[in-house]
Amino acid sequence: MDPTLLLAHIRKHVKLDLPEQQLLASSLVEKSVKRKEFVLKQEESCKHIYFVNSGLLRAFHLSPQGKDSTIMFATKEWWITDMYCFVNRLPAMVNIQAVQDCELLSLSKDHLDKVFSEIPRFERYFRILMENAYSREQLRMIQNLSNTAKERYNTFLNKYPDISAHVTQKQIASYLGITPEFLSAIRAEKD
Amino acid sequence: MDPTLLLAHIRKHVKLDLPEQQLLASSLVEKSVKRKEFVLKQEESCKHIYFVNSGLLRAFHLSPQGKDSTIMFATKEWWITDMYCFVNRLPAMVNIQAVQDCELLSLSKDHLDKVFSEIPRFERYFRILMENAYSREQLRMIQNLSNTAKERYNTFLNKYPDISAHVTQKQIASYLGITPEFLSAIRAEKD
């Protein structure tokens, strides 16, 4: 169990003393997942949140009609879960699947709540994460509502060059809310 | 300055003792806004977050081409600001305008940070708010990506009946990401 990367990430936002770091570390469980493996499947209960040490994951929703919508990608130093279902202890609405082999740190809801109570500064760290996550979603919403597919595609490439390089166009299309065929057409336009 | 409604709202999530309640109350400023008045305009600095005691507000973005996209509505017991710009002390990307006369409680970023430091349980309350806000945006994103405009309209009516009743269809259309003309067509369909 190597919490080095997580502790460094936390350190960017708050200071934890050594006992706090150790308590946190003792709540974490290492989890390796192979490419294509699922960390969470729709309808399952969602009891964990994951910190990505390495690799790349994709969270996506499958509609009753089978439409695949990508909610987010998570790469090194990101946290990922189905937040709505995690927080409210409901069955997942989202699948989380490894795009590449991953090393994760897993934290259960029960442990997280305990860590919040025992380490207020960790709760601050998490509050900041949630502010950022909310802000990011709001920004994405603005762009989805006001921009065309081509503009959204270019924004995505610029904003997440590392992710763009490692996921398929089908997955990018699913993130943008368009079909792979249409993304292909967009790319074919000589800008 | 009447923090009763806010304190009741906080009480649903965490317990504050009397001195904490008083400290919080002393950080708040009452603000009345009339219908159509702006609480925040795009490009202004966004230094406050607002709790709605009564009334109804709309946050929306205007694109360079003048397209109006509604980010959120806020009614009684909601907090509202341009979170991204508030947190990062950047110029606002969002306008916030009163749809009806409002009574607000205003909290500055500096006061909020102070309250976080002095009242850890308030930071917990806020962490929970941010989790919920993030979850809500994620849910909305799923629905925007996977549902048709008509489905989104029906979802909106069911989810926010009180809001639907008080905003124009033009504003609902802007929230759904469609034109008022198309919303009108959707409504005209029998069933």
Added chain:
DNA sequence: GGGGAAAATTAAGATACCTTAAGAAATACT
């Protein structure tokens, strides 16, 4: 309560994006 502005409706023509299907290219499996 009447006049003026904004909102809602309707309709016709335009465009962004989808569906299907087939072939080509890339990637994975043995």
Added chain:
DNA sequence: AGTATTTCTTAAGGTATCTTAATTTTCCCC
């Protein structure tokens, strides 16, 4: 390395949604 599977591309025809504009309805303000 060779085959199978998945991805990407292309193209034709279809649908959802937009634009414009004119008309009606609602609502706001004096």
